[in-house]
Amino acid sequence: xxxxxxxxxxxxxxxxxxxxxxxxxxxxxxxxxxxxxxxxxxxxxxxxxxxxxxxxxxxxxxxxxxxxxxxxxxxxxxxxxxxxxxxxxxxxxxxxxxxxxxxxxxxxxxxxxxxxxxxxxxxxxxxxxxxxxxxxxxxxxxxxxxxxxxxxxxxxxxxxxxxx
Amino acid sequence: xxxxxxxxxxxxxxxxxxxxxxxxxxxxxxxxxxxxxxxxxxxxxxxxxxxxxxxxxxxxxxxxxxxxxxxxxxxxxxxxxxxxxxxxxxxxxxxxxxxxxxxxxxxxxxxxxxxxxxxxxxxxxxxxxxxxxxxxxxxxxxxxxxxxxxxxxxxxxxxxxxxxxxxxxxxxxxxxxxxxxxxxxxxxxxxxxxxxxxxxxxxxxxxxxxxxxxxxxxxxxxxxxxxxxxxxxxxxxxxxxxxxxxxxxxxxxxxxxxxxxxxxxxxxxxxxxxxxxxxxxxxxxxxxxxxxxxxxxxxxxxxxxxxxxxxxxxxxxxxxxxxxxxxxxxxxxxxxxxxxxxxxxxxxxxxxxxxxxxxxxx
Numbered sequence: 001x002x003x004x005x006x007x008x009x010x011x012x013x014x015x016x017x018x019x020x021x022x023x024x025x026x027x028x029x030x031x032x033x034x035x036x037x038x039x040x041x042x043x044x045x046x047x048x049x050x051x052x053x054x055x056x057x058x059x060x061x062x063x064x065x066x067x068x069x070x071x072x073x074x075x076x077x078x079x080x081x082x083x084x085x086x087x088x089x090x091x092x093x094x095x096x097x098x099x100x101x102x103x104x105x106x107x108x109x110x111x112x113x114x115x116x117x118x119x120x121x122x123x124x125x126x127x128x129x130x131x132x133x134x135x136x137x138x139x140x141x142x143x144x145x146x147x148x149x150x151x152x153x154x155x156x157x158x159x160x161x162x163x164x
Numbered sequence: 165x166x167x168x169x170x171x172x173x174x175x176x177x178x179x180x181x182x183x184x185x186x187x188x189x190x191x192x193x194x195x196x197x198x199x200x201x202x203x204x205x206x207x208x209x210x211x212x213x214x215x216x217x218x219x220x221x222x223x224x225x226x227x228x229x230x231x232x233x234x235x236x237x238x239x240x241x242x243x244x245x246x247x248x249x250x251x252x253x254x255x256x257x258x259x260x261x262x263x264x265x266x267x268x269x270x271x272x273x274x275x276x277x278x279x280x281x282x283x284x285x286x287x288x289x290x291x292x293x294x295x296x297x298x299x300x301x302x303x304x305x306x307x308x309x310x311x312x313x314x315x316x317x318x319x320x321x322x323x324x325x326x327x328x329x330x331x332x333x334x335x336x337x338x339x340x341x342x343x344x345x346x347x348x349x350x351x352x353x354x355x356x357x358x359x360x361x362x363x364x365x366x367x368x369x370x371x372x373x374x375x376x377x378x379x380x381x382x383x384x385x386x387x388x389x390x391x392x393x394x395x396x397x398x399x400x401x402x403x404x405x406x407x408x409x410x411x412x413x414x415x416x417x418x419x420x421x422x423x424x425x426x427x428x429x430x431x432x433x434x435x436x437x438x439x440x441x442x443x444x445x446x447x448x449x450x451x452x453x454x455x456x457x458x459x460x461x462x463x464x465x466x467x468x469x470x471x472x473x474x475x476x477x478x479x480x481x482x483x484x485x486x487x488x489x490x491x492x493x494x495x496x497x498x499x500x501x502x503x504x505x506x507x508x509x510x511x512x513x514x515x516x517x518x519x520x521x522x523x524x525x526x
Contacts (some may be wrong), residue, residue, distance in 0.1 A: 022247070022459070023247075023250070024247070026396050027459075027460050029458075049374070051374075051377040052377060053377075053462075053469070053471050053488060054471050054473065054486065054487075054488040056473045056484065056486040058475065058483065058484035067473065069460060069471065069473065071390070073395070074395035074396040075396075076396070076460050076462070078460060095377070096375050096376050096377070096496075097375075097376060097377025097493065099496060100492060100493075100495070100496060101488070101492075108211075121204075122203070122204070123203060123204035123207045123525055124204055124207065125204065
């Protein structure tokens with residue numbers, strides 16, 4: 001484990017990335033703004049036989065944060081990417097293990113995944129618009145009393161659209 | 165033969181969970197050329213729901229993601245919260261978490277093996293597997309008062325304790341069933357009918373397993389060792405000794421054997437954890453407010469690696485919470501496992517990844 005820490009520090013130093021290990025030493029956190037840098041890092045991790053465990057997205061005002069979670073010999077490398085234009089290059093051509101998670105973040109947050117080999121919807125029907133996580137209505141409000149267009153309009157007006 | 169597509173699903177493929185297979189047969193009309201899967205029939209938007217609930221309410225919601233891994237979801241979620249809050253748990257709680265998890269793993273593996281027997285129409289074997297599993301279900305009911313959702317974990321520890329009587333009950337159940345598991349293993353190692361029916365079916369090579377990032381028994385049956393309990397130990401696993409079970413062939417038989425041998429390893433872990441159970445508290449005495457921060461945690465669920473990411477902002481609700489379940493990684497591998505196998509074996513191959521649609525479509 002220790003030699004892997006040293007090796008990782010070398011790689012990240014060469015790319016001039018500011019990263020830190022968490023207290024337990026089993027996950028590494030990095031922050032980047034540059035999409036090209038993400039691809040360079042992904043290429044290096046691919047040669048080191050890393051795999052993509054998951055990609056998380058969340059919205060921050062008008063921007064999005066994506067966190068790429070790579071596993072490398074038991075260490076979780078979390079690369080945080082800040083984007084403002086709702087698009088990222090796909091890493092699926094490098095990592096087949098990123099296929100589903102990229103498609104899912106696209107359908108939930110409406111982020112365009114550029115160059116994805118199979119950009120089909122994963123879970124949600126094509127009829128449902130993208131960026132669906134923004135919309136939340138509690139079931140009890142939606143089903144309260146008589147279900148009519150008037151009630152539905154009131155629910156939408158009162159509850160608005162809560163940001164998820 | 166004409167080019168009729170074979171449609172299986174969306175209901176009643178193997179586990180009465182909805183998934184839809186679009187199969188294009190080869191020219192012989194009996195084997196699979198390509199397969200496509202359509203999912204999303206029971207997507208519930210739980211990742212959005214958890215953002216509207218506080219940290220304690222989410223303990224219950226994560227437990228409801230799926231029934232068979234229902235211990236691992238709150239377990240992994242608690243680990244993420246505890247990391248952010250900087251909590252270190254009482255030793256006894258860490259051991260008790262292992263106990264709950266390993267009993268769940270045994271019951272889960274036995275259920276999958278029971279389903280396998282059902283799919284190859286071996287009703288006698290299915291009965292034996294499910295009867296063995298019943299002993300572990302009874303054990304769960306005895307300890308946690310419930311046969312599926314244990315509600316064993318809470319933020320800062322566990323909600324149950326074991327006294328001498330309960331420890332004796334667990335050991336009795338383990339001792340009673342050990343020889344049964346050994347005879348199942350002997351059956352899967354030597355019975356020609358079983359071996360010829362299951363070997364060479366749904367093969368996933370070592371290289372494909374690595375490339376697709378599969379996890380759990382599916383990865384280990386293809387020789388890839390990514391057992392989280394060993395690779396990135398949590399709870400009390402670094403203090404206990406056990407072996408990671410690996411097979412080489414990557415077929416349905418290997419996946420069944422991995423699960424069978426893993427039951428013996430779980431039994432080994434349970435004996436050790438019960439013998440070494442430290443004295444002391446089972447949960448931290450005070451509630452903590454969860455500060456701003458982020459964390460990632462993972463555990464080895466019965467089906468493989470489960471990952472949780474949690475981001476908090478100092479309020480009592482998560483800012484973002486995401487999790488990835490084992491089936492999510494194993495699913496795409498079906499497109500490699502199925503081609504050139506018999507169309508009759510779709511349900512058998514599907515079952516061999518121990519699929520959980522409820523988990524995947526959270």
